[in-house]
Amino acid sequence: MKKRSTILSLVLAAALVFCMSVSVFAEEIVDPATVDTSSVQSYKTLKNNEVSCETFAMDLYRQAKEGKYDLVDTATLKGWLDKKEKMVVIDTMPAGWYVNQHIPTALNSVVGGGPENGPKFLFQGGEKEALDKLIKANCSKKVKKYYNKKTKKWQTKKIKGAKTKTVKVLDKNAKIVVYCGFTKCQRSHQGAMYLVKKGFKNVYRYPGGISGWKDAGYSIVKE
Numbered sequence: 309m310k311k312r313s314t315i316l317s318l319v320l321a322a323a324l325v326f327c328m329s330v331s332v333f334a335e336e337i338v339d340p341a342t343v344d345t346s347s348v349q350s351y352k353t354l355k356n357n358e359v360s361c362e363t364f365a366m367d368l369y370r371q372a373k374e375g376k377y378d379l380v381d382t383a384t385l386k387g388w389l390d391k392k393e394k395m396v397v398i399d400t401m402p403a404g405w406y407v408n409q410h411i412p413t414a415l416n417s418v419v420g421g422g423p424e425n426g427p428k429f430l431f432q433g434g435e436k437e438a439l440d441k442l443i444k445a446n447c448s449k450k451v452k453k454y455y456n457k458k459t460k461k462w463q464t465k466k467i468k469g470a471k472t473k474t475v476k477v478l479d480k481n482a483k484i485v486v487y488c489g490f491t492k493c494q495r496s497h498q499g500a501m502y503l504v505k506k507g508f509k510n511v512y513r514y515p516g517g518i519s520g521w522k523d524a525g526y527s528i529v530k531e
Contacts, residue, residue: 368515379515395484398484400417400418400499406531409518415442420435453473484508486499486503489519491520
């Protein structure tokens with residue numbers, strides 16, 4: 309219940325910001341009456357009224373519910389970075405965008421090849437494998453294992469006097485934050501949802517993305 313309330317609060321906050329400003333990435337203005345609310349309106353900025361704000365908020369809420377991940381707002385993410393909390397921040401934008409501007413400490417793993425792939429920015433060939441590789445390299449932890457002579461198997465439960473070895477395993481409790489270009493971009497949704505399906509339990513989507521970060525006046529990194 310607490311998690312659901314947190315998600316809803318963040319959705320409403322994002323909707324308020326959306327209704328106060330028009331995204332620089334928007335391609336088209338449409339009448340809310342013509343909007344199919346059963347699908348995500350990724351390439352359209354709705355007219356500035358309460359109906360469009362509600363439509364936008366419900367879309368974001370449904371995405372978070374579908375993906376089973378949590379949402380994090382700009383100020384909270386900034387606080388985590390300032391405190392140097394242990395986490396992996398993933399920028400899902402194309403490499404050219406990432407090189408030009410990304411959030412400090414963020415790593416790049418592209419999700420979706422562009423608008424031609426439809427409003428959900430579905431994974432393209434090789435992108436899941438690239439994300440898996442990035443996660444394996446940055447979300448692993450060292451675990452000590454003990455050799456059980458009876459079962460002839462290695463186990464994590466301590467055995468006094470047993471032969472030991474240290475191995476790297478995926479840390480499914482690692483904090484992971486995924487973002488893309490702006491609130492209506494679906495790359496971060498697909499990325500976060502995929503990681504949850506892979507068994508990670510501490511996945512956050514930062515819906516404001518690099519646009520929200522810059523609008524808040526926070527510094528970006530260029531490479």
